[in-house]
Amino acid sequence: MFFLRRKTKTLEMRKSLDEEMISFDLYLLDGKSEEKLTLPLGKEQISDFYKLPNFQQYMAWESLYESDLLHEGKLPYSVYYNLLKSEGEMDDNEAVNEFKLILQQLHLPVDSRPVTGELTMESMIGDASLSLELNTTDGANLNRKATGKGAVYELDKILYLLPEKVYELKQAIKSQYEDPYQKIGICQKLAQEANLNCDSFLSRENYKVIDQYDVNVKVHSPDHIELEVNGEDEVETQFLNHSGNKASVRDGEKRTRYVKTNDVKEDIEKIASKRHITGEEVPLFFDNPYAVLPEHEYQIDLAKFSDRVKGLVEIKKLSPLVSTNGNREWFVDTDTDKEPLDEDELRKLLTDHPDKSYVKHNDKWFFIPPSVRKEIMGETATNDKSSNSYSLDIKDNQDELDYKVEVNKQAKFDEYPIPKNLHATLFPHQEEGYHWLCGLLEHNRGGLLADDMGLGKTIQVITYLLYLDKLEKLKPSLVVLPIALLQNWRAEIEKFAPDLINSVYIHNGSGRSKSSEFIKNQAITITTYDTLKIDQLLFGEVPFEAVICDEAQNIKSHSSQRSHALRAMQANFRLAMTGTPVENSLEDLWSIMDFVQPGYLGSLKDFRQTYVKTVATEQLLEKIRLHYLRRTKKEVLEGKIPKKHDDLIETVEASRKQKELSRVMVQSMTKKDTLPVLSQLRQLYGHPSAVTKEEPTQVLATIKDSPKMEKLISYLDHIKSKNEKALIFTTFRQHNFLIKQLVMEKYGIPAAIIDGATSNRQEIVDMFNRSSGFGILILSVRAAGVGLNITSANHVIHFSRWWNPAVENQATDRAYRIGQEKEVYVYQIITKDQENFPNGTVEEIMHDILQDKKELADNVIIPFDMNALKRELLEKMREKQSVNE
Structure with missing residues (x-):
């Protein structure tokens, strides 16, 4: 008897190597026939194809596509090289390159292959015609034997990646320049940097482009x-x-x-x-x-700036100097003298200001490039070409009160008519907030709107903008926010106040205006904190009617350039919006209030004595009452939105592979590197491949190695049976990609990722909210924990914990907010390991500490010290380990 073999369908991702990018085409193969598929695949196609061989290659391509790293579906070589240098978003500043795994899944090389070669002048100088011959280190001539273009070539059916400088040289040879000397000089320099030879003529001639x-x-x-x-x-x-x-x-x-x-x-x-x-x-x-x-294209007249601006301050850049005795100093080099800074002194500055790029020392501002911070703190240094620059110098109220705006202490507010052109019905607490904002304007006071996440701070402010427009006091106004919220704010204005949408100018990107006169003539300018910092000399000349900052915790550091730039702005009305006005210290609140109502809380020095040292939060709340409004969900929405179930916590026992790896980690752990090892343990408990960096494989096939992912699947199966949606929050980006792969392998549905690399997050959220039925969105706690409304999901899974429960609450509130129509379920999965950690794994101890701090996180005025929590975790881990020994 004869049996006919059934044809097996398969997917095949084909690559075309161009001079500047790699093109991808996906084919469905069925026996001898093939069909070219349109990228990206639709939801139904994913459902049809997710079990076919090579589907992982499509998932890898989609990961790059969703991260907005492709140009019309193609991967530019410039992006390719950046991905190989990219550091993952880690909670303990560790570097992990998850993009290498994605590129490997696409069968692309992730390590460059050394080459030798020679740059040759083929013409007279005036023509600047150059050629480049390349060879492998074992003598194979790539010009004759290899195929491929740009940065990648194929030799003996294997793809290789050229060193980046060699690729840049190839591009420079083809490029046009202002002058032949420039082309020769740039190519000659690149050849030297790539350790390639130059012919006899170029060896005698040195071309220098200034x-x-x-x-x-x-x-x-x-x-x-x-x-x-x-x-x-x-x-x-x-x-x-x-x-x-x-x-x-x-x-x-x-x-x-x-x-x-x-x-x-x-x-x-x-x-x-x-x-x-x-x-x-x-x-x-x-x-x-x-x-x-x-x-700059504009000139500066300090008379045009705020009274708070007292001049310009030069930001000094540090450089290293090795003295004759071999010791190293760091200094600012000028033509006449050097301002030295002892390395121990610099290290103390970096320790005291762990998150600062700009620090003040001896009445001078110093710019600390990332490369210097890494080198001083014992990490590998990188090249940094930052130059000296200028910023607005303000009366900063730090050591003494030198700038104050007097306060009208009248407390009574009237009621103000809701603008008729508002396209929404406000909740009672939102109406109250709107009246409060109008009252602040009437009494010439600034405000801090600190409502709980999800209560609609944005719509209250948009209603207020309509009120300003009616009074003809809107133009010009400035809204400052994190870059991730740019499109969200524009969409909210278009939805709730369409009459204003044509008056909105988004000031961002390379094409932004360089004219302060242009800004003066815009009704609403929306920009980011970093763009404001860069363009502070431009914005500083504009007499704004209102300056509003969203997610105002971005200016919590009083010495940061963001804070200085914002406080330097001219405004008749100032408003800060944040649900977390205090994250690490009461000084966060002082910094925000010194923008809202300059000088109201006195100098920072006096504030520390009065409130910080004594932790006098009740007295502080009473002091800021005239400027402060906060409502919680429990206060205003009890019984008005469905219930939240946030006690769904389950533990799982570590797998055999996880236990073996954790044992090795602990044995290699020293007192100095304890925290990084604990971070690796947390990654390990998500999935072993997050730390082993094994070759990509089907996650579903290795599910037994990760009980946490097995539990995740059980949650998702339950959610799928109810035809509902889930948000999965993670701390480590490597977990994002593993979960995405797991979801697509198991369920055959798209699972988008929103993290620090996502530029189109609002578009992803809108698509997710519009889609019907079972759906999953994977998000980074830090990058996606604010500014998103995802009420189409009513299940929130915290796959790994974050150091601050208030930040976790913000993440949960992406789903648990006004507009949610279903009960919300919040899940935690904790890994235990009875063999290696009978007294508690890092996850168990971290969970216990966070549970103890939960009530503290609900009080946004009480500081939450994440560094103290980390120290507490380390101490408890050591205590329990010593007991175990």
């Missing part, structure tokens, strides 16, 4: 200063001050050719026209250097 310069101020007398343009050495300085665009300097048989970029040439011509500054222009220059230096 694309940056320094300006020093030489003081001849109190009323005469001179601007000097300097290069890296004396010859370069002479060339920069020469009117020509090119120069040639011979040294024996070798010659160096110099060429300026057009931008540098134009800058130097402008500086030369004002080289000597005399008389009363001298103090004006020191107050306003940008009026002369060609750093």
Whole structure:
């Protein structure tokens, strides 16, 4: 008897290597026939294909697509290299590159292969025709034997990745430049950086492209200063001050050719026209250097700024210096002297300001590049090219009260008519909040709207904006927020106040306006905290009617440039919005209030004595009552929205593989590296491959290695049976991708991820909310814990815990908020390990501590010290381990 073999359908992801990117095409193969599929797959196609061989390749492509890393479905090589250098979003500053696993699933190389080669000049200098010959280290000529384009080539049916500098050199050879010298100089430099040879001509000729310069101020007398343009050495300085665009300097048989970029040439011509500054222009220059230096298209007149602005402050950049005795100092190098900073002193500054890029020391501001922080704190340094810059210097009220806006202490508020063009019906507490905002305006006070998450702070403020518009007091107004909320705010205005939508200008990205006059003529400008920081000199000139900041905890650090920039703004009305005005210290609240009502809480020094040292929270609440409004869900929504079940906590026993790995981790643990090991243990309990970095495989096939994921599946099976939706919150990005793969393998449905790399999060949420039936969304606690309304889901699963229960509550409130029509279920999964940790795993102890702190998290004025919690966790782990031993 003969049996016919049944044809097996399969998927195949094919790659095309272009000069600048990799193209992907997905095919459905059925015997000898094949069908090209349109990417991305639709929901029904995923349901049909998720069990077919090679579906993991599609999931990997979709992960890149959803992270907005592809250009029209293609992967640019520039993005490719960045992904290989990317650090995952970790809670303990550890680096993990989950993107390497995604690229491996697409069968792309993740390590560059060393090559040798030579750059050759093929023409006269004026034509700048160059060629590049490349060879493998074992002698294979890639120009003849390899196929492929751009950064990836194929040799003997294996794909290899070129070193990044080699790829940049290939691109530079094909590119057009302002001048042949520039092209030769850039290619020559890239060849040297890539450790490639240059032919005999290029070895004798050194081409140097001058694309940056320094300006020093030489003081001849109190009323005469001179601007000097300097290069890296004396010859370069002479060339920069020469009117020509090119120069040639011979040294024996070798010659160096110099060429300026057009931008540098134009800058130097402008500086030369004002080289000597005399008389009363001298103090004006020191107050306003940008009026002369060609750093910006606009000029600065400090009289146009807030009374709080007292001048410009230069942000110094640190550089290393090795002294003759071998010790290292860090200093700010000027033309006349060096300002040294002892390394121990610098380390103390970094320890005292762990989250700061700018620190003040001896009345000077220092910029601490990430590379310096890493090097000083014992990590690997990276190159950093940040240069000195200027920012607005304000009366900061830090050591003494030097700026105050007087307060109208009248407390009675009237009722104000709800604008008729509001497209919504307000809840009673929202009406109250609207009346409160209008009353603040009437009494000339700033406000802190601190309502619980999910009570509709945004709609209250949008209603208030309509009121301002009616009074003709809206233009110009400024709304400052995290970048993730840009589109959300615009969508909310379009939904609830469509009459205002054409008056909204979003100031973000490279194409944003450089004109303060333009900003003055916009009714509502929406920007981000970081853009405000960058463009503070532009915004500072605008006399805003209202400045409103959402998620105001972003300015909790009084010494940060974000906080300084926001407090430097001119405004008739100031409003801060945040459900968490205090996260780590009562000083967070002082910083926010010093924006809301400058000087009202006194100087920071006095505030520390009065409130911080004594933890006088009740007295502080009474003090800010005139400016502060907070309502909780329990107060205003009891019985008005469905119930929340937040006690669904289950424990699972670690798998055999997890126990074996945890035993090895603990044995290798030293006192110094305890915290990173505890972080690795938390990743391990999610899934072993999160720490082993094993080759990608089907997660479903390894589910027995992760009891936590088995429990997750049991929850999801139950949710699927009810045809409802779930939000899964994680701490580690590697878990995100593993859960996504698990969901698609098990259920055949798309599972989008929202984390720090997601730029289109509102679009993803809108699509998720619109889709019907069973659905799953995977989110990072930190990146997606604020600003999203996801009431289509009524199940929230915290796959791994975050250090602050208040932050977890914010995440849960993405679903448990106004608009939720179903009861909400909140799940926790805790891993135990009786063999290695009979007295409690890191997850068990962390859970117990967080449960003890839960009530504390509900009181947003009482500080919650995450670093103290981490120390407590370490102490308890050591105690219990010693008991076990």
